[in-house]
Amino acid sequence: MTENNNPKRSRRMSGAITVKDVAKLAGVAPMTVSRALNTPTQVSAELLKKVQDAVQRTGYVPNRMAGGLASSRSRLIAAVVPSTVTSVFMETIEALNATLFDAGYQLMLGQSSYSAEREAMLLEEVIGRRPDGIFLTGILPPGPSRTKLLASGIPVVETWDLTPTPIDMLIGFSHSGIGRAVGNFLVAKGRKRFAMVKAEDERARRRYAAFAEVAAQNGLPEVVVIDVGASRSLKSGRAALAQVLALAPDVDAIFCSSDLLALGVMTEATVRGLAVPGQLAIIGFGDVPFVADMSPALSTVRINGPDIGRQAAGFLIDRAEGRTVEPGIVDVGFSIVERDST
C-alpha cells in the first residue's frame, strides 16, 4: 500500500489506506481526491468518477482527525448531560443527535453525573477535542470552566434554564415560572395544603422556591418539602409520600421534581388507599412519554425536549457552517398538562 523507501527513521504506520493511495490508483493528485470527496462540484465529471472508483476499490475511509486538524473543523458536536438514563434529557439528545447526523456531524456525549467537579474535568476533555459546538444541559455559572469555554471560542448552547447572561446561546425555560404556575394551578383547584418531593438539584430547588412562595401568598400553610437526594427513583417517591404523610397527614397536593418521583407517590397513594385525585392531587415534571397512558394518567409539566434538541442542533450547525447567528435567548416555555391525577 503506502510505500516506504528505506527511510532514515520509520514511524509505525497505521497501515490504513490514505488519500495518497487513492490518488495513485486514480491517477490524480491527493488534493483532487480531497476535492472530489468534499466539494465534488469543483471536480470534472471524469476525474470525479475515477476517484469514486478508486475509493470503492480501496475501501478508503477518510481520517477525520487529520481532516479536522488541517481544516480546524472537527464536524464533532459535544453534549454534556447530567445523566444518560433519565429519559427527560435523552429525548433532547435523541433529537439533537438525529439532526446533527443528517447534517454530517457526530455527537460526543459526556455525563456530568450531577457533579460540578466531574463537569469541569469533562469540559476540559471536551475542549481538547476541538468540537465545532458544545451543547450544555443547564447553564454554566461563572468559574474556571466558564472562562475556559469562553476562551476556547467554541460556540455553546446552554439549555433547560434561563439566565440573563448566557455564555453564547440559550434555549430554555423558567423554573421559577413553572413553580409559580403549578402553585397557582393547584390553588385554583382548591387545594389547601401543599408538599413538594424533590431531588437534589439546583433547578428543582428554584421550582420549589417559587412554588412555596405562591402557597405563602395565598395564605396556605408552609409547604412540606422532602428531599430525596440523588436517588431519583420511583421507590424514593413512594418513601417520600410516607414521609409527607407522617409530617402532615392533611396534605392534599404534591408537586414532584420528576415524573418518576410522581409515579412513586401515586403508587404509594394507591397502595395506601388514598384516592387520587380525590384526596391527593399529584403533579410531576417532564412529561415522560408513558405517563400519559397510565391509569390514572399523570398530570405533569411538559417541556418540549425534542424541540430543544432540534433548535440547539440548528444553532450549532449554523455556527459551524460559518453562518451568522446572533447570540440570544430562546424561551421555549412549558405547559401544565392536566390529566387524571389532579
Added chain:
Amino acid sequence: MTENNNPKRSRRMSGAITVKDVAKLAGVAPMTVSRALNTPTQVSAELLKKVQDAVQRTGYVPNRMAGGLASSRSRLIAAVVPSTVTSVFMETIEALNATLFDAGYQLMLGQSSYSAEREAMLLEEVIGRRPDGIFLTGILPPGPSRTKLLASGIPVVETWDLTPTPIDMLIGFSHSGIGRAVGNFLVAKGRKRFAMVKAEDERARRRYAAFAEVAAQNGLPEVVVIDVGASRSLKSGRAALAQVLALAPDVDAIFCSSDLLALGVMTEATVRGLAVPGQLAIIGFGDVPFVADMSPALSTVRINGPDIGRQAAGFLIDRAEGRTVEPGIVDVGFSIVERDST
C-alpha cells in the same frame, strides 16, 4: 502568542495556545511539554513544575486531534445504540461511559434508530474518527459494514446477543434461551394459553420463536403474537392487549418484548378489571429500574446492563492500552425475576 515572521503563505491560525507557546514560556522544548503532560515520570521534578506553571498561566488545553493523529491513539471509544431513550440500553451506556471516562477515554455516541441503512452510514463515520474501540449494541451480520470494520483493525465489542462468529469480542446472552426459560416458567405456573406482544426487532423475534416452541412442545395452543412495529410505547402495550383479547379471550399469560409494553398490558388489564396475576400473568423484558417498585410489581427478565457496559469498557481499554485480550465470548446470562404480576 504564536509568532509569524512574514511567511510566504500564512494559514488562518486558530489562535489557540499550542505546545510551542507553553514550551517557550516554560523555557523548554515542545517535546518536554508533551512528556510532562503525558508521561510526567519521565521528566525531572524541576521542569515538570515549570511546565505545569506555564500550562496554568496560559490556560493551555492540548489539541487531541493533533495528538491522536501523531500517536495513532484517539482516546475515543464509539458506541452504537438503536435508541437513546430506551432505558434498557442507556444503563449499559452509562456504565460504559463512566468506566471509560475514569480511564481517560471519551465516548462518541451514534444511534442507528433500528435501521440497518443508518447503521451502515454511522459505522462509516465512526471508522473515520479512528476510535480506539467500538461498542456495538447487537451483532453485525456479514456485509459491507462488517467487512469495513474488520479491515479497519479497530477493536470491537458486540453485545446483547450471542453468535458463534463474533467480529472480535462479544458480551451477550441467549435470546432463544430467554424465550425458552420464560415459556417453561409460565408452563410451570400452570398457564395454558400464551400470547406474546413484541416490537419489530430481530432479537425479540428469536425470543418469540423459542417461546412458541415451548408452548408447542407442551401441547398448548398456538401462541397469539401481536407485533406493535416500531412503536415501543406503553400505549402500544395497551392496544396490544385489546387485540390479544379480541383474538383469544382465554389467554392467561403474556410475554412482552419490553417492560414498557408489559406495563401497557398491565395498565389495560387493570382498566378492564382483569385480575393480574389471577386471570392474566404478565412478564416483561429488561427490568427497567422502576418496574420493581410498582404495584403490582412487574415480573420480568433481568439483564445486567451496567455489567455489560463495564465489561465492554474493560475489554476496549485493555486493547487500547496494548494489553493482550483474547477475542472471545462472554455469556452474561439472564434471570427471571418473579414478582407480583405472575
Added chain:
DNA sequence: TTGAAAGCGCTAACAA
C-alpha cells in the same frame, strides 16, 4: 479545473 507546497499541533524515533 488541477496540482505543488506548506503546514495544522502534536508525538515517535532517534541522538546527545
Added chain:
DNA sequence: TTGTTAGCGCTTTCAA
C-alpha cells in the same frame, strides 16, 4: 533526562 527531527493524513493557499 532533554532536545532535534520528521512525520501522522489531511486541507489551505497559491500557482499553473
